[in-house]
Amino acid sequence: VEDLDDFEAILRAEGPRIYTLAIRLCGNTADGSDLAQETFINAWRHWKDFRKESHVGTWLYRICVNLWKNRVRYEKRRSFWKHVSLNGSSSDEDAPKRELADGAPALDALLEKAEEGDRVSQAMSKLDPQDRALLTFREIEDKPYEEIAQLLDVPLGTVKSRIARARDKLTQEFSRIER
Amino acid sequence: MNDTDPQLPEDVRKALKESPTFTPPESFYTQVMRDIRKQDALLRPETPRWAWIWGSPMKLAATTGIIMISYFVARDQTPWGPKKAEVVYDQFGSAGRSPVMAQAPTPTLDKNEIVMLHKIVNAPAATQTGARAAAKDDALKIPRPIDADSVADKSTTAPADAPAVLRERVDAPEKKRAAGAPFPWQSNVQAKQMEPMPALPASIPQLGGGTNAGASHKELSAMAKSKNARLLRDEASGSWSGQDSRISFFRTAVITTAADWTVLWRAHVTSPAPAVDFEQWMVVGLFAGNRPDLQGISIVAVQTLPDQVLVTYQEIPLIPQRGDPAKITPYTLRSIAKTSLPIHFKKL
Numbered sequence: 001v002e003d004l005d006d007f008e009a010i011l012r013a014e015g016p017r018i019y020t021l022a023i024r025l026c027g028n029t030a031d032g033s034d035l036a037q038e039t040f041i042n043a044w045r046h047w048k049d050f051r052k053e054s055h056v057g058t059w060l061y062r063i064c065v066n067l068w069k070n071r072v073r074y075e076k077r078r079s080f081w082k083h084v085s086l087n088g089s090s091s092d093e094d095a096p097k098r099e100l101a102d103g104a105p106a107l108d109a110l111l112e113k114a115e116e117g118d119r120v121s122q123a124m125s126k127l128d129p130q131d132r133a134l135l136t137f138r139e140i141e142d143k144p145y146e147e148i149a150q151l152l153d154v155p156l157g158t159v160k161s162r163i164a165r166a167r168d169k170l171t172q173e174f175s176r177i178e179r
Numbered sequence: 180m181n182d183t184d185p186q187l188p189e190d191v192r193k194a195l196k197e198s199p200t201f202t203p204p205e206s207f208y209t210q211v212m213r214d215i216r217k218q219d220a221l222l223r224p225e226t227p228r229w230a231w232i233w234g235s236p237m238k239l240a241a242t243t244g245i246i247m248i249s250y251f252v253a254r255d256q257t258p259w260g261p262k263k264a265e266v267v268y269d270q271f272g273s274a275g276r277s278p279v280m281a282q283a284p285t286p287t288l289d290k291n292e293i294v295m296l297h298k299i300v301n302a303p304a305a306t307q308t309g310a311r312a313a314a315k316d317d318a319l320k321i322p323r324p325i326d327a328d329s330v331a332d333k334s335t336t337a338p339a340d341a342p343a344v345l346r347e348r349v350d351a352p353e354k355k356r357a358a359g360a361p362f363p364w365q366s367n368v369q370a371k372q373m374e375p376m377p378a379l380p381a382s383i384p385q386l387g388g389g390t391n392a393g394a395s396h397k398e399l400s401a402m403a404k405s406k407n408a409r410l411l412r413d414e415a416s417g418s419w420s421g422q423d424s425r426i427s428f429f430r431t432a433v434i435t436t437a438a439d440w441t442v443l444w445r446a447h448v449t450s451p452a453p454a455v456d457f458e459q460w461m462v463v464g465l466f467a468g469n470r471p472d473l474q475g476i477s478i479v480a481v482q483t484l485p486d487q488v489l490v491t492y493q494e495i496p497l498i499p500q501r502g503d504p505a506k507i508t509p510y511t512l513r514s515i516a517k518t519s520l521p522i523h524f525k526k527l
Contacts, residue, residue: 004219008212019203029201036203037211044215120194139187139195167187174191 007047011040014057018064024136025068027125035071039064065133065151072129123173131166138163338484345491348480349527417460417514422475424448424510426466432512433522434462447510455514463490463522464512472497476509479527488520493527 018039023032042063043050050059124132130152137143137151149159187195424447434440437457444452447466455462467476473494480491492511 004212004215007215008208011208011211015203015208016200019207020201023201024198032201033203033207037207037214040211041214041218045218120191120198123191124195135195139192140198170191171188174188 007044010056014060015040017057018060021061021064021136021141022068024124024140025065025129025133027127027129027132035064035068038067042067062151068129068133069152119174119177122177123170126173127166127169130162131169134159134163134166135170139167341482341484341489344482345480345525345527348491349493417455417462418478418512419453419464420475420477420509420511422507422509424466424508426510427469427508428466429468430466431524432462432464432466434464435517457517459517460514461517462512462514463488463524464510465492465524467494467509469508470494471507473507473509474498476511478511478513481513481515483518483520486520488515488518488522490522490524491527492524 015036019032019036022035022039023029026032026035039060043060050056124135127135133152134148137148138145143151145156145159145163148163149156152159154162186192426447432443434443434455435457437455440455440457440462441452444450463478463481465476465478467473474497475495477493477495478490479493480489482489482491495509497507
């Protein structure tokens with residue numbers, strides 16, 4: 001990439017894939033869009049570090065996942081990523097209202113139209129970020145366990161057990177929404 | 180555990196598999212590119228924001244400091260002191276620059292007189308100040324003539340017993356002062372209070388003119404008691420000394436002719452030169468130059484040796500808080516019997 005025009009070409013080519021991944025990882029469009037933007041900005045900033053040993057899309061994918069992990073870690077420290085009911089109900093009435101982007105209404109119109117897909121997206125958004133990411137990698141993108149373990153820097157066995165628990169949670173959430 | 184245990188319900192799995200790919204809006208690309216351009220600008224080597232404010236003053240201060248240091252080093256003196264060069268070399272002009280010469284009229288010497296002055300005042304400086312005198316001549320850029328008749332041989336050494344004899348002579352005034360006698364240099368009439376020098380003639384020299392011309396020793400003694408006592412005493416003893424010579428650099432003088440004497444005296448003071456009979460007498464003396472650290476200079480002994488005449492002189496340190504040190508130019512002149520022997524000066 002010699003100049004911004006070349007990078008913009010890469011941005012437009014890889015944009016949908018990274019944008020979709022970011023939304024799936026974050027569970028809502030607003031955070032996903034921010035994550036995707038941050039991914040491309042970081043890619044431009046560290047373009048000299050790209051050794052071109054892999055496809056640029058893979059490199060961008062990895063950046064996006066790392067940024068998402070950083071966000072989760074950061075929000076965990078701030079107790080921000082704890083589960084919050086999207087219905088607005090909270091046990092702590094005095095707590096300041098969090099301005100979490102609502103995942104369900106922000107999903108794509110096609111998904112909104114599909115009732116099934118809508119319920120799945122609602123259920124996914126209620127999962128923990130780690131569970132949501134595991135199911136995204138495994139169930140939606142069909143990534144092998146080894147690659148998921150490599151992406152998330154966790155042991156293979158841990159990945160498998162967490163995916164199993166995430167499936168169970170998603171099923172429970174889906175059933176609850178269905179009722 | 181494997182990936183099939185537990186499995187997702189089929190409808191959920193299908194819904195997940197069919198989840199759409201999201202297409203970013205155009206605003207997404209615009210926003211990303213705008214942020215990248217902003218980041219790119221921030222990542223460039225940033226010019227220090229206040230560099231233009233601090234740069235010039237710091238350069239100016241550094242340059243000024245370097246110039247000042249170079250100036251003081253070149254002057255080789257304290258920053259706030261008088262300029263040595265002007266004080267030392269102003270005797271032949273530029274009186275306005277010199278605090279010493281400002282109060283005295285500038286001697287009006289033409290070029291020939293200056294050359295003559297140097298010819299007669301070119302007796303070698305004492306060993307301690309010879310290099311300094313030579314440096315003054317170099318600064319004046321006037322050739323320093325060498326006169327074999329009047330310049331003493333620098334290589335001659337004093338006899339072995341000279342130091343002991345001179346020490347005795349030098350210590351005598353100190354002993355007298357310790358006993359309560361006044362300092363010989365506490366008066367301008369120095370010669371009268373000094374010990375008689377062995378080389379001085381037994382009789383008063385026959386002076387070439389003036390009120391005491393041709394007078395005998397007794398007549399001169401009687402005249403010395405009159406109202407012109409000071410002048411008569413000076414001339415009678417053939418000795419002149421003081422602190423206000425206009426010759427502001429160190430010089431020794433050996434005068435053997437009236438013409439030389441007149442030229443020297445004009446450079447020395449504004450008053451007419453005293454008459455001296457150079458048929459029988461000659462004048463030796465020293466000008467200490469501008470010496471703020473001295474109260475005076477005096478000849479303590481004139482010793483006639485087989486191969487030379489040794490003039491021993493002494494510099495008298497300044498008593499603190501007495502007058503303006505910057506204007507002290509001590510001198511001493513003395514007439515001695517004319518001799519063809521080389522004259523040597525030695526500082527105690």
